[in-house]
Amino acid sequence: MPFEPKTPAERIFCALDTTDPAAAAALAAKLKGTVGGIKLGLEYYCSTGADGFKAVAQTGMPIFLDLKFHDIPNTVAGAIRAVAPLAPKILTIHTQGGPEMMRRAAATAAEEAARLGVERPVVVAVTILTSLDGRDLNAIGVDHAVDDQVVRLAALADECGVDGIVCSPKEIRLVRAATREDFTLVVPGIRPAGSAVGDQKRVMTPKEAVDAGASVLVIGRPITEAADPAAAAKAIAASL
Ligand SMILES: O=c1ccn([C@@H]2O[C@H](COP(=O)(O)O)[C@@H](O)[C@H]2O)c(=O)[nH]1
DSSP states (O other): OOOOOSSTGGGEEEEOOOSOHHHHHHHHHHHBTTBSEEEEEHHHHHHHHHHHHHHHHTTTOOEEEEEEEOSOHHHHHHHHHHHGGGOOSEEEEEGGGOHHHHHHHHHHHHHHHHHHTSOOOEEEEEOSOTTOOHHHHHHTTOOSOHHHHHHHHHHHHHHTTOSEEEOOGGGHHHHHHHSOTTOEEEEOOBOOTTOOOTTOOSOBOHHHHHHHTOSEEEEOHHHHTSSSHHHHHHHHHHHO
16 A cells, blocks of 8 residues: 655654653644644653554544564564554554564554554555664674665565555665555655754755655654744745
C-alpha cells in the first residue's frame, strides 16, 4: 500500500517530540491544514501511551506512529498487534531486525487491520538513522559506506514485502533505483536553508528531498520551535 499524498502539504508529517499531550494536541490542531499529519515517537508514546495517541488523533490528523520496533519476529508481531487498534496511518520497524522480522511485521499489520476492520498502516523500515555518518557506522562495525548500506537494507526491505523505508534525503535517488516504483520513502533529516541542523548528520532542504523523490518529509524542530509553527509549515509547503 503506497503512500500517495495529493498536495505538497500532505507530504509533510510534523514530529511532535514532547511529553505533554495537551501541548501536542493543541499544536496538532494549529497545524491542521498546513501539514499532512503528525508524527508521534518514542518520547511521546513512552510518556503518554495510547491515551496520548488518542489525544492527538481526536484532532482528525493522520498519525504516524514512529516506535521503530526492533526485536525478534514474535515480539515485533505482538507489538504491532498491540498498537493496531489505534489505526496509525504509518508505522515504523527496523530493517536491522532482519528479513524474517520484516516479513512477519508486514503480514501481521495486514492481518490485524483486516481482523479489526481498520485501514492497514503503511509499514516502513528504518535503514540507517539520519543522525549517523560513515564514522558512526564504522564505530559499530559496519565497514560499508552509508549509501551502500542504506541501499542494501532498502532492497532487503522491498524483498520482504514492507511498504517502504526511512532513509536520509542523501540516499533517495540510489534507493529509488534499487526498489519497486511505488516504494514509500519516508525522509527525516530535513532542514530548510538556515535552520539549525542539531543532531542530524545527513540533511537536505525540503525541496531538494522532494525533487529527489521523497514520499513523506518528516520535519520536527524547524516547525515546532518556530515562533509561528503553522506559518513555518505553510512556508515549507510553499517551497516544495
Ligand atoms: O533516521 C531517522 C528516523 C527518525 N527520525 C525522527 O524524525 C524526527 C526528526 O525531527 P527533527 O526535529 O526534524 O530533527 C524525530 O522525531 C526523529 O525521531 C530521524 O530524525 N531520523
